[in-house]
Amino acid sequence: MATSPSPKKVLLPIVAGTEPIEASIPIDILRRAGANVTVASAGDALLVEIMYGVKILADELLVDCAAASYDLIVLPGGVPGAANLGGRATLEGIVRKHVEKGGLFAAICAAPPLALASWGLLDGHKATGHPWFVEKFPPKVTAVDANVVVDGNAVTGTGPATSMEFAMALVEQLYGKEKVEQIAKPMLVRYEGGYSMKELNSVEWHCSGTPKVLLPVANGIEEMEAIILVDALRRANADVVVASAEDGVVVTARYGTRIVADVMLDEAADRAPFDLIIVPGGMPGAKTLGGCEQLVALLKKQAEANRPYGAIGAATAHVLEPHGLLKVRAELPGTCSNPLTARRR
Template identity: 45%
Template sequence: KCPVLRLGPLLIISFPSVRPKKRKKNINLMAAMAALRPLHWPQLRPPGQRPATTPPAAAGATTWRRMAKATTSLAPGAPTPSLPKKKVLVPIGMGTEEMEAVILVDVLRRAGADVVVASVETGLEVVASSGTKLVADASIGACASEMFDLVALPGGMPGAARLRDCEILRKIMCKQVEDKRLYGAICAAPAVVLQPWGLLRSKHMTCHPAFMDKLPNFRVVKSNIQVSGELTTSRGPGTAFEFALTLVQQLFGSSVSEEIGGKLLLQSDNNLPRKQEFNTSEWVFHRIPRVLVPIASGSEEMEVVMVVDILRRAKVDVVVASVEKSTKIVASQNTKIIADKSISAAAESIYDLIILPGGVAGAERLHKSRVLRKLLKEQKSEGRVYGAMCSSPTVLQKQGLLTNEKVTAHPGVIGKLTGQVVEGAGVIIDGKLITSKGLGTVMDFSLAIVSKLFGHPRARSVAEGIVFEYTKN
């Protein structure tokens, strides 16, 4: 037996003297020890801290649903400090689908990505497919020499065709594919942009149902999300949240994707109603309904764009009005939007419905607008419809516009409401008042308005066009 001396982590073994066999050299103990691989001791961690793990590759679009019941916050999700900054390019052009572009940008920025919105037009200002005016961060030419971790193409027509015809963007995307870096496309973009550029070879893909026949039948699938190597494709505005979260998962890992998904308030529990109505009242107009959507710096851009886009698809006359000195505002995730007019100019008309978008800073600036305050007061006193999303129900409460009505709001501010708060459903209608939790519930909110104005058939038709599952209840 060998005597053993243990000194902390050091183990010393004393070997007995052994006569070597004939024709064999003595063992060089020092050389043998030098040949041994170094011993790696586990790094000490504070009690209860889990070891770091490498996030798995994207395996689907539904992992974020497990976080839907998590504690939510109005503040954007901060990236993990140890994660490197990821650079993302989102190109836009005249006719780009605004919901797809803005949801992509908003969600990726919440995850911590450095997102550049680049215009393929001669100027930075772009009029999107439903008339929303967006301002890009840079021209596509300024991005030609940059390297991106992800290039994601929004759809919309003729926006997708404008992207396809941009030679600089084609070269950027081809280099992206050649270097095996992430790229994605949604709605019309897989068929209208990637297919003509030859960037779908040996890939499985999906796209908007109206463009499925332009893709190879043997490789096209009808799923909301399709991941094929470095390529991720999706179907339309109604699947844009899933698309964006899948890209977040690929860039930052499942934990970040699930955290952001939980904060977006996406519907995950099928046992809960998506909307509830109390004190049913008819919203019937014998003309095209006029809707006012006031915005401010700090307004939540996803909410603004979704409600405006969906209502305009339903043939509603929507006016976007800025309460700032300029018609150009910078939204909560730094998306730049140009309103149709100032709130003072908008106040010259009467509206059938006034809708307040959320965003903490934006809601506070809406509350400070004297012109808007007067409009809202008249709206209620005249028995016309009004509504609010996310943090903006607190604006209605501060102005004395909530009495006995049942309401909901973002979980981060719902405790500030003193009235009859209804939790569970994402959308609450009480007579001539409609409120929602905001963010991921805004498509339901917008379609509920369409249903009240025109009936379920038109709401269902609009939902089908954006590839969104519509239910009456």
């Protein structure tokens, strides 16, 4: 009887200052493809606070990964995350040994110049990186103006907005184009690029001072949908509260990323009202959130006060719709609640 091939093994180190999107998207996509991804802390503890206050609980410490072998090593960027990775002698030794054996290696954003190139591992290669950092490539590296560059066993990418393209390139290198197509179609990935948005029942959003945003999480939520929202909103200087609807602050997302919430949901409720409540999707997380009486009560109060709220992916169907939060409020002439919904991308 034929045995199934062993899963591809991937190492993805994180450190203080790692860019959340550049870490979470490759983790999610590679695990969707069937890879066994080890998220390793390059620090002294498993709990790592990366950029924009996002807290991730790693699977292992990097020092405990030194003796293992991998099919792929991926370095996320971030400031100062990329430089922090580049300064880790343990990581350099792991990656160097991997490259010398002909292994596939990758980096995105500031990590190609500040880590791989600083170790001499991109010498003679064509590579890309974030436009703010490509000038730091040494003369032996040829900088290419492209979102993703594959040159031999090296894969490099430019930054957060191209993280999906970068991750799909990694899947293609490990598994082939057919696997990319299998993953991309249900995720609604746009190969042709571009975005589309329709705004109906337009209203103006107002808030006094720094916007307060509530983002609830539960086991099984889609990690990309949660982390991208937190990253983008905190970049805009919003005060985002990530609140757990579980029994503790550690939430295991759909593809195994362990997100550490800022507070429990009942504590977050004491901080109401919020200028925006936004609910990530993913199953069974969205179903759990839809059954959370405290969250539903907060959303209904948000709607009654005509404050914005929204959902993405499965949360639209499992959180907003069952509780009447997508209905037009015809009983209040001249006003309407402002639900914001989106398909996952």
